[in-house]
Amino acid sequence: YDTNGGHILIDDKNIKTINLNKLRENTGLVPQDVFLFSDTIENNIAFGYKNELPDKSIIEKAAKDAAIYSSIIEFPKGFQTKIGERGITLSGGQKQRISIARAIIKNPKLLIFDDCLSAVDTETEDIILNNLKLIMKDRTSIIVSHRVSSVKNANIILVIEKGEIIEKGTHESLLKAKGSYYETYKIQLLEEEKNKIE
Known part of the structure; x- marks a missing residue:
């Protein structure tokens, strides 16, 4: 995959130097x-x-x-x-x-x-x-x-909007920041509670 800027690294190796078959074998x-x-x-x-x-x-x-x-x-x-x-x-x-x-x-x-x-x-x-x-x-x-429930235990969460990373952190740090992730979390939590009641 060619990038517009920067590099994609897997185990500190540039993805362009990895044999394509090996990359596919090691990717699920x-x-x-x-x-x-x-x-x-x-x-x-x-x-x-x-x-x-x-x-x-x-x-x-x-x-x-x-x-x-x-x-x-x-x-x-x-x-x-x-x-x-x-x-x-x-x-x-x-x-x-x-x-x-x-x-x-x-x-x-x-x-x-x-x-x-x-x-x-x-x-x-x-x-x-x-x-x-x-x-x-x-x-x-x-x-x-x-x-949010799918990613809340991740080491790093990237919040992407319109192709741009707008927030980055752990579940806890993103909730404390009270940005887009926090708002999405609140909405989804309310929906879950509503579904449990129904």
Whole structure:
């Protein structure tokens, strides 16, 4: 990726000096718009793995970490359930969690979550984020989100508006600053409380 200014570094190495295949091998991406193959759930998760089909326990662990395991085993054929045109239809949240399992199964050094929790409710989001804490430990993780709840535990939060960084800090420091992040947090907190009452 060419920048307009500055450099992109990964582990103190300029991204331009890193072999593209190695970079892709070491990056796990969970996009907002998920693409799943018309295949089994197992193969959709395993697609993120290196070149061979991983051991079933590795697939199951990725599913558990992505908080989708219990949904999968409820299907009559479990991990062998086909999805897509000739299979079952999954909810948006289930698709997202399978996509998360696909990204984390290969144990990448860099994880990018691109607004991927938008299709799940806040309770499921909490479960996924708690499971991901251990996975994100000791690796670079980037979470792109419109929900404060998705990023509040991050080491550094960047608030971006119209392509510009307008605030930077921890959850606590941004709340104290009472800027855009604080206002968004208040609005989302009220919405959560309202949803709990209904």
